[in-house]
Amino acid sequence: MNNRIILDNELLHLTLERLCRQLIEDYGDFSDTAIIGVQPRGVLLSDRIVEKLRIILKTPILYGRLDTTFYRDDFRSSGKQLKARETDIEFTIEGKKIILIDDVLFTGRTIRAALDALLDYGRASEVKLMALVNRRFNRELPIQPDFIGLTVDTQAGEVVSVDWGKDKNASCVIILKEKP
Amino acid sequence: MSHLSTKHLIGIKDLTKDDIELVLQTAKTFKEVINRPIKKVPTLRDTTVANLFFENSTRTRTSFELAAKRLSADTINFTYSSSSVKKGETLLDTVNNILAMKVDLVVMRHPSPGAHSFLSKNIKANIINAGDGTHEHPTQALLDAFSMQEKVGDLKGKNILIIGDIMFSRVARSDIFCLKKLGANVKLCGPPTLIPNYIEELGVTVEYDIQKALEWCDIANVLRIQLERQSIKLFPSLREYSLYYGVNKKRLDKIKRPIIIMHPGPINRGVELTSDVADSEHSIILEQVENGVAVRMACMYLLAGKS
Structure with missing residues (x-):
């Protein structure tokens, strides 16, 4: 296995910083806006983004976590059953601008499920997508991210994994050459 | 998993x-x-x-x-x-x-x-x-365990009492298996004619005095008397059953701490459970x-x- 690190710890923190600034540019003080992290791995990213935004803006930001398990289209075909995670959206999303956050965008099927799940909480006025890593090839649905940390060209057999590490200074993004 | x-x-x-x-x-x-x-x-x-x-x-x-x-x-x-x-x-x-x-x-x-x-x-x-x-x-036992966990957290080491018709109750059987697997202590209480022989083999204890049993438990699951399954009379009358094994406010008031009351339904009000207990704040029957x-x-x- 020759794994490749495409974003080391230092670059990753710079990227997160840039993504936050981009959000502030577009959403200002985040009134009428909510951030929603996609369970399970998107939440690890959205937790960090929201934490940074709250420090920079010093205002409360509406933040929820969304589980897509029950909305997936590969319920029977994926071979292994997914474990359902917690959904906690304790506000109404009716009429709000939503920023959906996931760590890696690949086939687009998780985001398709997330959009369906989101509909059950009301009609958002708009939904935009943030992905830390945008895998350009092998998309199976017409879904594109609006805020991108890094775009990479990978093959279907490869795995892109974000390792958030045990402490704050040990995170990185890795491409695994083979499926583990 | x-x-x-x-x-x-x-x-x-x-x-x-x-x-x-x-x-x-x-x-x-x-x-x-x-x-x-x-x-x-x-x-x-x-x-x-x-x-x-x-x-x-x-x-x-x-x-x-x-x-x-x-x-x-x-x-x-x-x-x-x-x-x-x-x-x-x-x-x-x-x-x-x-x-x-x-x-x-x-x-x-x-x-x-x-x-x-x-x-x-x-x-x-x-x-x-x-x-x-x-x-x-089985689904009744699972929902019972779920409701108990919501109230008291991990069931390991918790004292759970099942009262009433153990002999004919499928709920009792499933509950015992489920609660034992989750590490709870299970005690049964009821008239001797409604407690099956050798039930202790399932890892439970039996207490015939309802007051003592209630004092021991954190949660009491009260079962319905299933008259439709009894081919012979196993106790003299419903009134007598209620006197000796019914859960009522008087019995619960004697215990200093609150205990959670459950019932799988349908309730025979006034027989195994009185209305003032079934509708009290400690009852989680509708949550079940x-x-x-x-x-x-x-x-x-x-x-x-x-x-």
Whole structure:
């Protein structure tokens, strides 16, 4: 296995910083806006983004976590059953601008499920997508991210994994050459 | 663990501790779903569930039907009294005819213990036992455990009392298996004629004095007296039963700390449980009913993925 690190710890923190600034540019003080992290791995990213935004803006930001398990289209075909995670959206999303956050965008099927799940909480006025890593090839649905940390060209057999590490200074993004 | 170790849910006896914990954890996510403004997810939209009830039921059948509908499954309901079973059709023929219409999941209640076990060896669909005679009622035990956990957290080391008709109660049997697997201490209380011999073999203790038993427990699960299953009289009168084994406010007031009161329903008010206790703040009987839908959704979800 020759794994490749495409974003080391230092670059990753710079990227997160840039993504936050981009959000502030577009959403200002985040009134009428909510951030929603996609369970399970998107939440690890959205937790960090929201934490940074709250420090920079010093205002409360509406933040929820969304589980897509029950909305997936590969319920029977994926071979292994997914474990359902917690959904906690304790506000109404009716009429709000939503920023959906996931760590890696690949086939687009998780985001398709997330959009369906989101509909059950009301009609958002708009939904935009943030992905830390945008895998350009092998998309199976017409879904594109609006805020991108890094775009990479990978093959279907490869795995892109974000390792958030045990402490704050040990995170990185890795491409695994083979499926583990 | 994200898989059940079994293809059917026939009894808690066949489940592992991991299976039980997986169901309870999945039920938690479904409880969140059924409390949303839109209480429905599209997960099982390609699944058809047959509810076959060869015995009367209000709660369980409605609960299973709602659970299926909230998972977007199609449901068909079958009741014994209006079916061809009356014309002499066998159980296997009835079920096979229904399965021929492409049914994926069978939920069945049957008066004969072992009916589900027999079916599971002869049909392909997943089976959920909604009660088989005096044998088991696994989803009730799971929803009981779920409701208990919501109130007291981890059940390990907790004292749980089951009061009443243990002899004829499938709920008691399933509860005992489930609670023991989760590490709880289980005590039974009731008239000696309604406590089966050698029940201690299941790892439970027996106490005939209800006051002592209530003082010992954190949670009391009160069972219904199942007169319809008694072929001979096992106690003199309902009044006498109520005097010696009924749970009432007077008995509970003597205990300094509050204990949680549960009942699987239907309640015979004034017999095993008085109204002032059944409707008190310590009673979680209606929460059990709400949790029943979430737990049954979890069971269907986990089994449907295994076909």
